Amino acid sequence: MSSPLRPSNSAANRGLGSLNRRKRDREPEDETSSIAPPSSPPPSSPPMLPFDDEDDDRDEEAELLADIDDLEEMAEDGEGIDLFGDNFERDYHSRKNDRYRGNDIDDEEQEELDIATRRQLDSRMNRRDRELARRRRMPAAFLQDEDDDNIDLARQPRRRRHHYDEDREDMDMGEDGTEELSLEEMMDIKAANVTDWVLQPQVLRSIYREFKTFLTEYTDDSGASVYGNKIKTLGEVNSASLEVSWVHLSNTKAVLAYFVANEPTEVLKVFDQVALDVTLFHYPQYHDIHNEIHVRIIDLPTVSTLRQLRQSHLNSLVRVTGVVTRRSGVFPQLKYIMFVCGKCNITLGPFQQEASQEVKISYCQNCQSRGPFTVNSEKTIYRNYQKLTLQESPGSVPAGRLPRQREVILLADLIDSAKPGDEVEVTGIYRNSYDAQLNNKNGFPVFATIIEANHIIKSHDQMAGFHLTEEDEREIRALSRDPDIVDKIIRSIAPSIYGHHDVKTAIALSLFGGVSKEAQGKMSIRGDINVLLLGDPGTAKSQVLKYVEKTAHRAVFATGQGASAVGLTASVRRDPLTSEWTLEGGALVLADRGTCLIDEFDKMNDQDRTSIHEAMEQQTISISKAGIVTTLQARCAVVAAANPIGGRYNSTAPFSANVELTEPILSRFDILCVVRDLVDPTEDERLANFVVESHHRANPARPIRNVKGELVDNDNNPIDEEGYRIDKRGNRLPLTQEETASREAAQRKMEEEKEGEIPQELLRKYILYARERCHPKLYQIDQDKVARLFADMRRESLATGAYPITVRHLEAIMRIAESFCKMRLSEYCSSQDIDRAIAVTVESFIGSQKVSCKKALSRAFAKYTLSRPKPQSRRRAGVPAPNPYLPRAVPRA
Numbered sequence: 001m002s003s004p005l006r007p008s009n010s011a012a013n014r015g016l017g018s019l020n021r022r023k024r025d026r027e028p029e030d031e032t033s034s035i036a037p038p039s040s041p042p043p044s045s046p047p048m049l050p051f052d053d054e055d056d057d058r059d060e061e062a063e064l065l066a067d068i069d070d071l072e073e074m075a076e077d078g079e080g081i082d083l084f085g086d087n088f089e090r091d092y093h094s095r096k097n098d099r100y101r102g103n104d105i106d107d108e109e110q111e112e113l114d115i116a117t118r119r120q121l122d123s124r125m126n127r128r129d130r131e132l133a134r135r136r137r138m139p140a141a142f143l144q145d146e147d148d149d150n151i152d153l154a155r156q157p158r159r160r161r162h163h164y165d166e167d168r169e170d171m172d173m174g175e176d177g178t179e180e181l182s183l184e185e186m187m188d189i190k191a192a193n194v195t196d197w198v199l200q201p202q203v204l205r206s207i208y209r210e211f212k213t214f215l216t217e218y219t220d221d222s223g224a225s226v227y228g229n230k231i232k233t234l235g236e237v238n239s240a241s242l243e244v245s246w247v248h249l250s251n252t253k254a255v256l257a258y259f260v261a262n263e264p265t266e267v268l269k270v271f272d273q274v275a276l277d278v279t280l281f282h283y284p285q286y287h288d289i290h291n292e293i294h295v296r297i298i299d300l301p302t303v304s305t306l307r308q309l310r311q312s313h314l315n316s317l318v319r320v321t322g323v324v325t326r327r328s329g330v331f332p333q334l335k336y337i338m339f340v341c342g343k344c345n346i347t348l349g350p351f352q353q354e355a356s357q358e359v360k361i362s363y364c365q366n367c368q369s370r371g372p373f374t375v376n377s378e379k380t381i382y383r384n385y386q387k388l389t390l391q392e393s394p395g396s397v398p399a400g401r402l403p404r405q406r407e408v409i410l411l412a413d414l415i416d417s418a419k420p421g422d423e424v425e426v427t428g429i430y431r432n433s434y435d436a437q438l439n440n441k442n443g444f445p446v447f448a449t450i451i452e453a454n455h456i457i458k459s460h461d462q463m464a465g466f467h468l469t470e471e472d473e474r475e476i477r478a479l480s481r482d483p484d485i486v487d488k489i490i491r492s493i494a495p496s497i498y499g500h501h502d503v504k505t506a507i508a509l510s511l512f513g514g515v516s517k518e519a520q521g522k523m524s525i526r527g528d529i530n531v532l533l534l535g536d537p538g539t540a541k542s543q544v545l546k547y548v549e550k551t552a553h554r555a556v557f558a559t560g561q562g563a564s565a566v567g568l569t570a571s572v573r574r575d576p577l578t579s580e581w582t583l584e585g586g587a588l589v590l591a592d593r594g595t596c597l598i599d600e601f602d603k604m605n606d607q608d609r610t611s612i613h614e615a616m617e618q619q620t621i622s623i624s625k626a627g628i629v630t631t632l633q634a635r636c637a638v639v640a641a642a643n644p645i646g647g648r649y650n651s652t653a654p655f656s657a658n659v660e661l662t663e664p665i666l667s668r669f670d671i672l673c674v675v676r677d678l679v680d681p682t683e684d685e686r687l688a689n690f691v692v693e694s695h696h697r698a699n700p701a702r703p704i705r706n707v708k709g710e711l712v713d714n715d716n717n718p719i720d721e722e723g724y725r726i727d728k729r730g731n732r733l734p735l736t737q738e739e740t741a742s743r744e745a746a747q748r749k750m751e752e753e754k755e756g757e758i759p760q761e762l763l764r765k766y767i768l769y770a771r772e773r774c775h776p777k778l779y780q781i782d783q784d785k786v787a788r789l790f791a792d793m794r795r796e797s798l799a800t801g802a803y804p805i806t807v808r809h810l811e812a813i814m815r816i817a818e819s820f821c822k823m824r825l826s827e828y829c830s831s832q833d834i835d836r837a838i839a840v841t842v843e844s845f846i847g848s849q850k851v852s853c854k855k856a857l858s859r860a861f862a863k864y865t866l867s868r869p870k871p872q873s874r875r876r877a878g879v880p881a882p883n884p885y886l887p888r889a890v891p892r893a
Contacts, residue, residue, distance in 0.1 A: 116223035130182045181206045194263045204270060207256065211274045214253050215244075231275075235283045240290040240413045242275045243455070245299045260297065264317045264429050268454070271295040294412055296455040300427055306392050306404040309449070313430045318451065321396075321425045321459065324418045325405070326389035326584045328575055333385035333411070334359075338376040343369045347376055386410040387575075390451070393423060394556045394590060407450045414453055420570070421589035421633060423459040423554060428452050468765060475762065476769050480825040486836070489766075489823050492758040494547040497540045498690040499683075502843060506531045506671040507548060509840070510595065510637045511767050512822040514815030515775050526619050528637035529815050530668060532601070534659055535675025536648050541641040545597045548639055551760070553768050554594030556636075558587045560604035565611035568598075570632055572625045581626040588615045591636040601640035602660055609665055612638075616668040617808075640669075649676055654802045655848035666803045670812035671840065674847045769825075776821035778814065779828040786813060789838060789864050793845055796860070800853050805845070813837045839865045 113121070181189070181202055191197035198204070215227045226248065234242055250257035260267045275293040279286050300319040309318065336350035337359050344367040351359045363370050388410060392403040408426055410417065418424045432447040468476075479485065493504040493511075509529050516527035533541045549555045558568065568586045575582045588596050598604075615621050615634040622631050644650070644658040655672065656663070666672075758766070790810050797805045816837035821829045842861045846854055 114223065116219065119217065119219070130185075194259065195266065198259060198263050198266045207259075207267065207270050208274055210253055210256060211271055212278065214249065214256070215274065215278050218248060218252060231279055231282055234279065234293075235286060238289050240292065241294050241296045242279075243296045243298050244271070246297050246301070247299045261300070261317045263315070264297075264454070265315065268295060268297075292412070294454075297427055298455055298457075303425075305396055306390065306406050309406070309430060314432055314449075316430060317427065317454070318430045319425065319427045320390070320406070320451065321423070322390040322392055322406075323394070323590050324388050324420050324422045324424060324585075325391045325590070326573075326575075326582050327418070327420055328387040328582055329580060330415055331385045332382040334380060335383045336381040338379040339373040340376045341367065341369065342372040342374065343367055347379065348373070349376075349379075350381070383411060384415045386415050388418060389584075390424070390426065394554075407448075408456075409450055409452045410456070411452070414456055417456050418458065419632075420583055420585035421592040423592075425457050425459055426451060426453050427455040429454065468769060472765050473769065476766050477825065479758070479762070479766065486820060486823045488758055489763070492760070492763050493551075494540075494544055495757055495760075496694060497543060497547075498687050500540065500544070500675065502847070503533060503544060503673050503675065505840060506533075506673050506844075507544060507639070508823070509671065509816055509819040510639055511548065511552060512770055512819045513637060514818040515777075516635070524618070525811065526617065526635075527815060527818070528619070528635065529670045529812070529819060530616060530638045531640070531671045531673065532666075532669040533639075533641040533673050533675060534644060534649070534655075535673075536677040537643060539675040539677055541675065542599055545599055545639060545641055548595060549597055551764055551767070552595045553764070553771075554591065555597060556587045556591040556594070557597045557599070560598060560600040560602065560642075563587065563598065563604065563608065565608040568596075568608065569611050569615060569621045569634075570623055572623065572628060581628055583623060583628060583630065583632070585632060586621075588612065588634040588636060588638075589621060589632050592633050594636050596636045596638050598638065598640040600642070602642040606662075609661070613664060613668065616665075638669075649674060651676070651851040654800065654850055656803050663804055667806050667808050670809070670815060671844050672803075672848050673844065770822040774822045774825050774827075776818050776827055776829050778817070780831075781817075781829065781834050782831065785864070786810070786834070786838070789813075789842075789861075792861070793841075796857060797845075800849055800857075802845075802849050809841065813841050816840055835865075 189197060189200060189203060191200065198207070215231075216225075218226050220226050227242070227244070230242060233239075246257055246261070249260070256267070260271070272293060272295055275295050276287075279293050297317060300317060303319050303321065304313070306320055306322055309320070334353040336352055338347055338349040339351070339361060340347055341364040344364060346364065346366040348361065348364065348366075351361070353359050361371075361373055364373075386409075388408040389405055390408050391405045394403075397403045408428065428451040431450055431452055433450050482488065490501070490505050490508050493508050494500075497504075506529075510531050513529055514527035517525045519525055533544065535541060545557065549557050566586060568588050570586050570589055571584045572581050573584055574580070587598075601609075615636075616638055619633070619635045620631050621634050623629070642659055642661070645660060649658055655674070656666070790805070790813075793805045793809070797803070813834075814837075817829050817833040820833040820836045824833075842865055846857050846861065849857055
């Protein structure tokens with residue numbers, strides 16, 4: 001019996017035969033001798049030795065070693081397998097099992113998929129591969145037994161496929177041999193903090209790859225590339241900023257969206273590099289225009305106020321709103337510094353200048369000396385630097401609090417993107433900065449805070465900070481089709497104030513405003529409507545101004561007693577950091593594209609009132625102080641309230657004799673409203689009922705419970721939840737005739753109020769929509785009628801001695817007509833709008849006259865006011881509209 005370690009004779013013979021054959025194969029043969037018979041199987045190829053160079057001149061010692069190895073392999077195989085047995089030809093006969101059935105073969109033709117469907121399927125397969133790879137990277141002890149043998153075999157092809165699929169840009173990020181990570185695997189990386197996590201090489205490479213995939217593959221609902229079009233537009237306009245939506249990033253790459261919000265400093269550097277590489281792929285010569293492309297993050301979901309910023313927001317991305325009050329000049333800031341050694345004259349650097357600390361070098365790498373070192377100004381790279389002072393918006397400051405401020409740093413192409421008076425929305429990095437003055441003042445280390453802007457946009461570009469949904473717009477358009485919409489809007493102005501129909505009409509006209517124009521020669525004609533309220537004390541003038549402050553999309557409130565000329569216009573102050581003179585806008589500048597409210601207008605000094613002449617007509621403020629000569633925008637409507645001389649209005653004297661205002665300032669107000677407090681028992685009773693009901697609605701009645709906890713009325717009778725009296729069995733008792741009438745009257749009054757007024761939130765949206773979307777044009781107006789009215793008003797003004805009528809009042813008629821047209825959301829002013837504007841102008845003119853002239857003027861101007869449209873509700877009810885031009889008592893509030 002042969003040993004398993006020694007081959008048998010037959011095996012040895014076969015081994016020698018195969019060895020001889022291999023020797024013959026190594027010898028050079030003719031082409032004819034190398035051709036095998038057709039029926040013979042193909043000969044097996046000889047085993048290749050490591051580092052075999054296949055030279056014909058191989059020495060005998062190498063051949064002997066190869067033969068010995070072959071014999072050892074034969075001995076280990078034991079008996080082996082005889083490939084050339086007696087019946088070896090049976091292996092080549094056909095079998096029925098060699099034919100496959102067609103049941104499992106899908107030979108149907110498939111429809112061609114569109115690009116969006118393909119990308120969705122590719123994304124699903126990628127997620128499946130990533131999940132499979134994540135499971136295979138788990139420790140072997142946690143895997144099933146049948147997977148143990150396939151762990152190493154599955155990982156190596158995966159790594160090799162990643163290696164061949166890498167782009168050249170990815171290889172340039174670092175060649176440290178680290179393995180690339182998917183988004184899910186990035187979450188498994190451990191670090192002490194977010195900064196250390198981001199700075200790891202494999203994480204940086206993965207962020208680079210994933211963000212590049214996002215820019216190149218993100219599509220909208222139609223399958224079009226979103227950021228491909230943005231990059232194309234960027235190249236067309238030679239811009240250096242690429243806006244990326246945080247919402248888009250969070251929907252597809254949530255990990256990137258999370259870390260760009262929590263560690264924006266390092267992540268944005270990678271984003272900028274990706275944006276530059278992708279731009280250079282489309283525009284290879286773009287680096288000749290811009291060396292950097294900055295990614296601007298927009299649509300950050302959380303909007304904070306300056307008052308809400310805390311320590312937890314440091315070094316993270318924040319989104320705040322405010323008004324720019326001060327802007328510095330543009331300075332060069334060091335970005336990459338080059339030093340020159342004073343001893344060996346060698347240039348050192350570049351060294352990147354960080355925002356937190358100054359770059360200092362201790363020794364020269366060439367001569368090992370310690371300096372001195374000077375900055376090489378020619379080779380040092382600078383960037384633009386500008387500082388803004390952002391203040392809380394006037395409408396967002398809590399009552400009784402001072403507005404907060406923050407310094408905003410603008411870099412690169414964000415320079416001069418906002419000016420004093422602009423309401424802006426800033427997205428940036430909330431940082432801390434060392435301030436020596438602050439430390440000396442407090443006596444212990446305290447850091448100042450700044451916002452390094454990443455993206456800045458003016459609020460009026462986004463509908464003044466209000467976002468109207470499609471449902472809001474549909475509701476607004478449906479409301480504009482109401483034929484009585486103008487009167488509904490007027491009734492909805494200050495609903496908590498009784499009466500004052502003429503005042504509410506003027507306020508509504510000012511809130512909607514007209515259309516600004518530029519005449520020939522580039523002369524600007526204002527479109528805002530200025531209103532002056534003059535009347536007795538206690539007639540709700542200040543309450544009307546407070547209502548406008550809450551309703552207008554942008555309003556600034558000031559008082560004449562506490563306001564100065566520079567407080568209303570603009571001031572010049574020295575910047576504590578740069579020691580340069582900077583401009584700081586006043587109330588009129590801060591109210592740009594809004595409304596400026598001035599209470600106690602008569603208490604202002606004459607010099608202070610003179611300073612706002614330019615702002616009220618030209619809507620600009622010219623500054624020429626401390627070497628600064630410039631012009632600021634003050635495109636706002638002015639609504640002022642004043643008290644007459646002596647405290648009460650004297651109806652026997654003209655308007656100019658009742659107020660200490662000069663004619664130039666009076667002519668700049670489009671509408672003058674005189675509010676009188678006259679004694680009228682009927683109106684006083686109505687006023688008292690209105691005030692009492694207002695207090696009653698503000699404090700709704702609560703159900704009364706007795707000692708047993710049962711609901712009872714004022715007479716201690718048991719009632720149910722709806723206020724009905726019940727008997728001992730719990731059944732409702734029928735209401736008396738007085739109770740029925742009282743309930744019906746209350747229900748009817750509630751329905752009338754609900755039908756006649758617009759909800760305040762909807763009214764604010766309606767005003768905003770009209771101001772932003774509606775720009776009516778004057779079309780087919782009765783020019784002769786307007787001209788005759790202007791001539792008659794000038795003649796009567798000269799005869800009665802009232803305030804003078806100028807061309808500004810003629811322009812006011814056009815602005816008022818455009819405002820009425822905006823209330824209807826119409827594109828063209830109709831004859832009804834002109835008639836309404838004429839009626840308001842005539843009412844304002846007659847109301848400011850002496851009591852002895854009012855009746856005569858009412859009859860003289862009746863021909864211009866008879867065509868004034870009446871409210872639809874009054875025409876339907878058959879109630880005649882009161883004549884607003886006759887003397888009547890104006891109730892108090």
